[in-house]
Amino acid sequence: MATSASHMELVCPAGNLPSLKAAVDAGADAVYMGFRNDTNARHFAGLNFDDTTARAGIAYARQRGRRVFVAINTYPQPAGWSRWQAAVDAAAELGADALIVADIGIMDYAARRWPELRLHLSVQASATNPEAIRFYHENFSIQRVVLPRVLSLKQVQQLVVESPVPIEVFGFGSLCVMVEGRCFLSSYATGQSPNTFGACSPASAVRWQETPRGLESRLNNVLIDRYTPDEPAAYPTLCKGRFRVNDRTSYAIEEPTSLNTLALLPELQAMGVAAIKIEGRQRSPAYIKQVTAVWRAALDMCRQASHNYRPRADWLEALQAVSEGSQTTFGAYHRPWQ
Amino acid sequence: MTGLPRLSLGPVLYYWPREILLGFYERIAQSPVDIVYLGETVCSKRRALRGDDWLKLGEMLESCGKEVVLSSLTLLESASELGALKRLCDNGRFMIEANDMAAAQLLSGQHPFVCGPAVNLYNAGSLQVLARLGMKRWVLSVELSSTTLESLQQQRPAGLESEVFVFGRIPLAYSARCFTARAANLAKDDCGLCCIDHPDGLLLETRDQEPFLVLNGIQTQSAKTCNLVGALDDLRRLDVDILRISPQSDHTETVIQTFHDALHGQCSAEDAELRLQALVPTGSCNGYWHGGAGMDNRDPQAGRLD
Numbered sequence: 044m045a046t047s048a049s050h051m052e053l054v055c056p057a058g059n060l061p062s063l064k065a066a067v068d069a070g071a072d073a074v075y076m077g078f079r080n081d082t083n084a085r086h087f088a089g090l091n092f093d094d095t096t097a098r099a100g101i102a103y104a105r106q107r108g109r110r111v112f113v114a115i116n117t118y119p120q121p122a123g124w125s126r127w128q129a130a131v132d133a134a135a136e137l138g139a140d141a142l143i144v145a146d147i148g149i150m151d152y153a154a155r156r157w158p159e160l161r162l163h164l165s166v167q168a169s170a171t172n173p174e175a176i177r178f179y180h181e182n183f184s185i186q187r188v189v190l191p192r193v194l195s196l197k198q199v200q201q202l203v204v205e206s207p208v209p210i211e212v213f214g215f216g217s218l219c220v221m222v223e224g225r226c227f228l229s230s231y232a233t234g235q236s237p238n239t240f241g242a243c244s245p246a247s248a249v250r251w252q253e254t255p256r257g258l259e260s261r262l263n264n265v266l267i268d269r270y271t272p273d274e275p276a277a278y279p280t281l282c283k284g285r286f287r288v289n290d291r292t293s294y295a296i297e298e299p300t301s302l303n304t305l306a307l308l309p310e311l312q313a314m315g316v317a318a319i320k321i322e323g324r325q326r327s328p329a330y331i332k333q334v335t336a337v338w339r340a341a342l343d344m345c346r347q348a349s350h351n352y353r354p355r356a357d358w359l360e361a362l363q364a365v366s367e368g369s370q371t372t373f374g375a376y377h378r379p380w381q
Numbered sequence: 382m383t384g385l386p387r388l389s390l391g392p393v394l395y396y397w398p399r400e401i402l403l404g405f406y407e408r409i410a411q412s413p414v415d416i417v418y419l420g421e422t423v424c425s426k427r428r429a430l431r432g433d434d435w436l437k438l439g440e441m442l443e444s445c446g447k448e449v450v451l452s453s454l455t456l457l458e459s460a461s462e463l464g465a466l467k468r469l470c471d472n473g474r475f476m477i478e479a480n481d482m483a484a485a486q487l488l489s490g491q492h493p494f495v496c497g498p499a500v501n502l503y504n505a506g507s508l509q510v511l512a513r514l515g516m517k518r519w520v521l522s523v524e525l526s527s528t529t530l531e532s533l534q535q536q537r538p539a540g541l542e543s544e545v546f547v548f549g550r551i552p553l554a555y556s557a558r559c560f561t562a563r564a565a566n567l568a569k570d571d572c573g574l575c576c577i578d579h580p581d582g583l584l585l586e587t588r589d590q591e592p593f594l595v596l597n598g599i600q601t602q603s604a605k606t607c608n609l610v611g612a613l614d615d616l617r618r619l620d621v622d623i624l625r626i627s628p629q630s631d632h633t634e635t636v637i638q639t640f641h642d643a644l645h646g647q648c649s650a651e652d653a654e655l656r657l658q659a660l661v662p663t664g665s666c667n668g669y670w671h672g673g674a675g676m677d678n679r680d681p682q683a684g685r686l687d
Contacts, residue, residue, distance in 0.1 A: 118501055120503050120504060121504055121505060121529060121532035122528070122529070122532065124504055124505075124506075146501070146504070146507060147501075147506070147510050148510065151506050151510050152506060168482075170482065171456060171481075172457045172462075172463055172481070173463075174457075174463060174484075174486045175457070175482040175483045178482045178483070178489070179482070181486075182510065182514075193458075193556060193558075194557065195557075220556050220558055221555060221556045221601070222554075222555045222557070224501060225455075225456075226553070226554040227523060228554050228601065230524045230669070231551070231553050231603055231674065232674055233674050234668070234672075234673050234674040234677075238501065238503070238522075238524065239503075239525075263674055265587060265591070265593060266587040266588050282554075285588060286585045286587060286588065286593065287585070287586040287587070287588060287590065288583060288584070288586075289583070291564075295560065295563070296585075296601070375557050375558075
């Protein structure tokens with residue numbers, strides 16, 4: 044479903060109350076947050092909201108006319124079911140504007156228990172085609188879908204036309220090379236995955252070690268990368284390590300780059316994308332403030348004069364400075380990436 | 382506990398040449414496997430066999446007493462892939478294994494279907510929704526444990542069959558990118574179908590030369606082979622209906638025979654374990670079943686549930 048070009052919404056991450064305020068103050072139309080447990084896909088120590096901060100955050104956004112989405116986007120197993128159910132109830136009772144959900148059982152529960160509550164299909168539900176979206180729309184009345192970061196621009200355009208609900212796409216932040224919700228690499232190595240635990244390559248499994256061959260990063264003892272003194276070391280996200288294939292060592296799965304679609308905004312707007320999502324609930328309030336401000340300015344300029352729109356050099360510099368590996372890419376939106 | 386679980390053969394996850402595939406299924410027809418899943422689940426560019434070829438193979442296997450299920454593509458992005466999926470769902474003859482919600486949507490209320498391991502069903506609520514829509518059988522997600530399965534079995538809707546992936550390199554991830562092409566310095570659009578050179582996938586090792594993963598086109602698998610032959614007693618106690626063996630280029634019939642013998646008490650679990658250990662390319666694992674990291678390999682005796 045294409046959305047009117049003047050309403051492309053900026054959806055920004057809030058890992059805590061200061062970040063939520065930073066995003067709202069810098070011009071986010073909506074912020075998304077999660078609770079302090081494994082019910083969301085950024086289950087990191089010290090991150091996320093309890094009842095008090097969630098209440099304060101929702102009030103802060105609401106007073107300024109912005110919306111708050113609550114991510115409950117991991118997959119509950121029977122032993123944890125009541126925790127997810129409680130998260131849905133809490134978000135509904137707090138007055139969240141929408142839930143971002145991935146699990147069929149949770150959608151079924153939310154749709155029956157809170158029929159008035161908006162549901163957005165999380166990227167973790169891996170909906171990459173109109174039939175899959177139709178499944179969630181017909182069964183649970185989802186009202187928006189967040190697309191996996193694996194589709195090309197042409198594929199996004201096709202989906203905007205054919206989807207029964209508006210489309211949200213990722214614009215900026217870390218890049219998953221795998222289809223979200225369909226990647227078990229992390230649990231294969233550590234026992235914990237985004238689906239089951241809300242974290243990929245969890246910090247508790249990371250070990251750094253100086254060796255005669257260089258600084259090594261390991262994940263549950265699996266060597267993810269090794270650095271010479273002049274190489275900058277990166278967090279050992281499993282798919283972004285260097286490995287040997289055919290006796291050659293390289294980034295065999297994905298380079299440590301991040302996604303930046305600032306230059307694609309006019310195309311995304313013209314095709315009728317409803318919202319641009321910024322990744323990064325784990326990032327600092329300062330990061331959120333800077334990234335949100337740049338995207339606010341870009342969206343405003345694009346809306347006012349899309350034919351004259353060009354990303355400004357100072358925006359790109361500001362984003363480049365905070366990007367992972369200091370390299371950005373169009374990701375899958377740019378077909379050669381695939 | 383009711384009867385013995387049946388054995389199934391999952392779809393061939395690799396790109397094998399036409400003659401190899403046809404010969405393989407000729408042999409499978411004579412093996413003691415009960416259910417055969419047929420079709421391409423990984424990449425729509427692989428066309429060693431066309432739709433009609435798969436249907437003919439299905440008829441041949443059915444005439445040899447096998448139940449046949451047609452497996453569908455896992456990552457559907459293009460209109461042509463959806464078109465092929467629709468034709469498959471309308472085949473009018475064989476049940477479909479849905480590996481994406483698109484297939485579940487097309488089959489809902491129309492035909493009974495199986496949900497494959499790439500459909501995320503982690504709780505009873507999810508099972509109930511799909512069962513209402515026509516799901517007859519589901520394959521446990523490869524990352525879930527026996528503890529979770531036990532709860533799911535206790536709460537599963539009446540008549541719903543359960544299937545567990547018990548042998549094979551584990552499908553772990555899907556991407557829009559082709560890692561086999563990337564390793565050969567080829568663009569995905571111009572891959573030359575180079576995955577045909579890797580009948581068990583392309584090994585990825587860590588920099589200290591430990592086998593870790595296997596690249597299979599857009600799919601990433603475990604280097605270690607999942608082997609739950611040591612958990613047969615638990616699988617029976619949990620009333621699992623079907624045990625899935627995933628094809629590998631060599632010894633698949635021996636693997637099937639070994640599971641069959643172990644199930645029928647014709648060899649001990651220990652002997653079966655030893656036999657299978659000799660047949661896997663880079664070691665075995667069973668960690669997911671025991672609730673740990675998938676790559677772990679617990680001693681089946683020590684890890685036995687009570």
